[in-house]
Amino acid sequence: MQRDEQIFELIQEEHERQLHGLELIASENFVSNQVMEAAGSVLTNKYAEGYPGKRYYGGCEVVDVVEQIAIDRAKTLFNAEYVNVQPHSGSQANTAVFAACLKPGDTILGFDLSHGGHLTHGSPVNFSGKLYNPVFYGVKKETGIIDYNHVEEVAKKERPKLIIAGASAYSRDMDFKRFREIADEVGAILMADISHPAGLIAKGILNDPLPHCHIVTTTTHKTLRGPRGGMIMMGKDFENPFGLKLKSGKLKKMSTLLNSAVFPGNQGGPLEHIIAAKAIAFGEALTDDFMHYTLQVKKNAKAMAEAFVAKGYHIISDGTDNHMMLIDLRNKDISGKEAEEALVKADITVNKNMVPFDDKSPFVTSGIRVGTPAITTRGLKEDDMAAIVDLIDEVIINHQDEDKLKDVASKVNAMMGDKPLFS
Numbered sequence: 001m002q003r004d005e006q007i008f009e010l011i012q013e014e015h016e017r018q019l020h021g022l023e024l025i026a027s028e029n030f031v032s033n034q035v036m037e038a039a040g041s042v043l044t045n046k047y048a049e050g051y052p053g054k055r056y057y058g059g060c061e062v063v064d065v066v067e068q069i070a071i072d073r074a075k076t077l078f079n080a081e082y083v084n085v086q087p088h089s090g091s092q093a094n095t096a097v098f099a100a101c102l103k104p105g106d107t108i109l110g111f112d113l114s115h116g117g118h119l120t121h122g123s124p125v126n127f128s129g130k131l132y133n134p135v136f137y138g139v140k141k142e143t144g145i146i147d148y149n150h151v152e153e154v155a156k157k158e159r160p161k162l163i164i165a166g167a168s169a170y171s172r173d174m175d176f177k178r179f180r181e182i183a184d185e186v187g188a189i190l191m192a193d194i195s196h197p198a199g200l201i202a203k204g205i206l207n208d209p210l211p212h213c214h215i216v217t218t219t220t221h222k223t224l225r226g227p228r229g230g231m232i233m234m235g236k237d238f239e240n241p242f243g244l245k246l247k248s249g250k251l252k253k254m255s256t257l258l259n260s261a262v263f264p265g266n267q268g269g270p271l272e273h274i275i276a277a278k279a280i281a282f283g284e285a286l287t288d289d290f291m292h293y294t295l296q297v298k299k300n301a302k303a304m305a306e307a308f309v310a311k312g313y314h315i316i317s318d319g320t321d322n323h324m325m326l327i328d329l330r331n332k333d334i335s336g337k338e339a340e341e342a343l344v345k346a347d348i349t350v351n352k353n354m355v356p357f358d359d360k361s362p363f364v365t366s367g368i369r370v371g372t373p374a375i376t377t378r379g380l381k382e383d384d385m386a387a388i389v390d391l392i393d394e395v396i397i398n399h400q401d402e403d404k405l406k407d408v409a410s411k412v413n414a415m416m417g418d419k420p421l422f423s
């Protein structure tokens, strides 16, 4: 068969872009060669509807073992009694949990998107805001930190069936114990979505949601540094509180409801090549090297936040506990959109992001979100962070000066060009 040069040339172009640029998108990372090898393996050819040992297709002996290894490694990594590695993405993991726990029209309480939440936590443009009745909690204006008393107030008033603790743009640790107290007060199920900080949580350097939350979802491709995908976990399985019974009359376990919400509820065949890549990434995450990696991610983020503050930038909540920070650019006379576009011209990638109490639209925004997972994988250390902030500052000050942006791009290329994507 003729090689599809058109696509392979584009893949090469993207490879060059990743190699020579500074990747500061907080939700991105670079996977190892073995993760990539598994993701591009013959397992992509296999249909395997069902679960290990209970499939709707023949020939699943090998993928059964692969999927079970992925489940077992994730259980060890997160100290979980239940894991489902089949969700194709973080959104699909959340969709399945909602389907298992809610009926259309039920109230859900999530973190406001403009304060740092995710689309799937109740945004009106997403299934979660269309199918369910979303209400929100947010951060305190003065501190940029979640106001747990406000969470409790809204929960008591709105009586949600499900509370979601999790964020896409929140630089502080979360108090899952307090969330659970609130959930128990109103009889809600508590779900943590740890898509962003999962890698740091796995290594114990942030609060662990598994002892406190009924259900935990995550993506596998952010700080966890695996292939793009999702996962659902429970610290302890439990009988469903909705009165759903087996033929025997016993209450169904929550694991049964979650498994059937993933398949056949929301997905068909699992992506066994991606599940193999997840298994490899979980194996990598179990090593001491990954411990060093996550500690470095956090050190880098702290050093970067301090360098931004020293240059007069306003970081929401004045710092970071994790891998990222949200920068309010309103005192710099530039929108998030303009900053993102100018930075791309200098081969620096970030994403524009709304900041709490933003007066600009989600397409324009007043802020940018910056994270260190990807540059840490490429081997950068805390001493490199001030130089990166200097480059970003140069772009923001000179965002309309094309020559200056080209000059910064060549500095970025010199800094990154000799570093492998995965070190």
Ligand code: PLP
Binding pocket: 027, 088, 089, 090, 091, 092, 117, 118, 120, 166, 167, 168, 193, 194, 195, 196, 219, 229, 230
């Ligand atoms: N949940 C959170 C908190 C996220 O940040 C994201 C992705 O950005 C998702 C869910 C969705 O993940 P995916 O893009 O894999 O659907």
